[in-house]
Amino acid sequence: MSGPQVTIDLGRIERNARAVVSACAAGGIKVFGVTKGTCGMPQVARAMLRGGVAGLAESRFENIRRLRESGISAPVMLLRSPPITRVEEVVRTVDVSMQSEPAIIRELSRIAERMGKVHDIILMIDLGDLREGVWPKDLLPTVEQILAMKGVRIAGVGTNLGCFGAIMPTEENLGQLVAHAYKVERLTGRQLDYVSGGASSSLPLLLDGVLPAGINNLRVGEAILQGGLETFRELPWDKIERDACKLTCDVIEVKLKPSRPIGRSGYDAFGNQPVFVDEGDRLRAIANIGREDVLIEGLVPLVKGVRVLGGSSDHLLMDVSDAEPPVSVGDRISFRMSYGAMLAAMTSEYIEKTPLHDVDAAAPRRKMVQIVADAKAGGVLARRGTGERLEAMGYDVVEPGDTDRLPAGLLRLTAGRDRRSALSGLAAAVGATHSLGLIWFDSRAAMAATGEAEAAELSVLAQALGLVDGPGPLQPQLSPENVVLVGLREASPAEAAILKQSRVTVFTMADIDALGMRDVMRQALQIATTGTLGFHVSYSPSVTEIRGWADGSGGITVRETHLAMEAIALNGGMISMDVSGLTPALDERVSTEALSFVMSAFGKRIL
Secondary structure, eight states: OOSOEEEEEHHHHHHHHHHHHHHHHTTTOEEEEEOGGGTTOHHHHHHHHHTTOSEEEESOHHHHHHHHHTTOOSOEEEOSOOOGGGHHHHHHHOSEEEEOOHHHHHHHHHHHHHTTOOEEEEEEBOSSSOSSSBOGGGHHHHHHHHHTOTTEEEEEEEOOOSSSSOOOOOHHHHHHHHHHHHHHHHHHTSOOSEEEOOSGGGHHHHHTTOSOTTOOEEEESHHHHHTTTTTTSSSOOTTSOSOSEEEEEEEEEEEEEESSOOSOOOOOTTSOOOOOOOOOEEEEEEESOOTTTSOGGGEEESSBTOEEEEEOSSOEEEEOTTOBSOOOTTOEEEEEEOHHHHHHHHHOTTSEEEEEOOOOOOSOOOOEEEEEEOHHHHHHHHHTTHHHHHHHTTOEEEOOOSSSSOOTTOEEEEEOSSTHHHHHHHHHHHTTOSOEEEEEEOSBOOOSOSSTTTHHHHTHHHHHTTSSSSSOOOTTTEEEEEEEEEEEOBOOHHHHHHHHHSOOEEEEHHHHHHHOHHHHHHHHHHHHHTTSSOEEEEEOGGGBOOTTOGGGTTSBOHHHHHHHHHHHHHHOOEEEEEEOOOOTTSOHHHHHHHHHHHHHHTTOOOO
């Protein structure tokens, strides 16, 4: 890739979450993973959930919507009170929200009661950081007001420390929170579900064994995402890993220049008067990132000997005189980020965000394939010698197992008479991994039903993504953000509406004509592999224009189809594939071409 990029190591995030959850569990504390630092990225949320967090904590409705649309059903906590105009969205989308203002709580109650619900709130108490929260002397009168509201329930109390006033959690102030919780419990006559004792900054107290008993919830983001870079500044916690999120950018200039600017000094573009120390001539480098993208002061170079000097809106200036190895134009330099820098980088539209898995390099996987087909499609595969052709390419063809679960380490080829075979193939692939991408080749969207007889086939993809009722969904393993449609040339108004509202990427025939299949596949593979452990390929012959066959008229060419499948084979990330429409009635030329495309996807080459 070219341009600035944040890489997100999902393996480290999962392990960090597991370490935090384990430490907290010993004290009877449940952890909510804070995803706002990565803008609610579903891949990050799933890594936290695999690490054992009890729920997710977010501050933005857009991020919460992104999580829900990706099939994540875990409890979600809203970290900040909403404006009154968005109260209904709180009741509809989150399980519990942090509140401190009676006027907003009253509106929450009114809306929830109208909707026939009771919304859980965590009443925030200000213990001195002077951000949000009820002042302690007003706590019990506020609780009495809330108890009169039928649409809300005080599920807990909480506090925020360290975010505005830099007041750190201590045994004393968190002890005050526990004491306030007891008062609320006596007034309400029941035990609170949450006594939420802050964020990552409370972890040192826990590890030192002085976190007050009674704290049963922490909202942890920084320690999981950054390995406690800011939480454990002086004494790192060896159970968590740093550098789960790294920023990388390109060096665009390297020159020997004076270390002090020449001429009359004034204000820079941001209204500051910088001061420079004269160190003589130094080798300086410029990278293609600036203050419009990231908090420059929060960047720590991971290349030995590199120093950040400052930056303008679009340029980062560094001293590279002592860099090891030496820095040249065209090199890419990586940085560790402070929490503030990470927040800025993740919200910049000019920086690519790439979640990756740190799967340990293992011995080369044996080339094994499992073929599963219905009776009609099986006959077509047998006549075309599919198994023999795969064996000639070096694959061991193994018999299907007793279950529909895809065995680890095997590729799977599913074939069927119609698009419903895709659901079977996808279900098997989902059973073998916690995160899957999908590249879907079809002329139709398969996103909405048009009639009872055809409903199952015409809504297959929508079923898989949980967008309509059906045997699916295959979530959260299959997220719309990792799904790509290639070759679309017809969609009903209902399907178009669903596609536009989803996070599915679509390349229509017009897109393919404009971009070319090579670029389309480059983008498709990137989308399908971002934050996943592999992808499924679904192919319908109707996507390809085969001479003399009306169903494929106007589709991608035979050569473009082979190019797409060859790109898939070169990528190496395919873990399963399905091909539909294989019946004895299918034109012989079409079935022959379709299986040739399959062979290309599995790695067949001319030489």
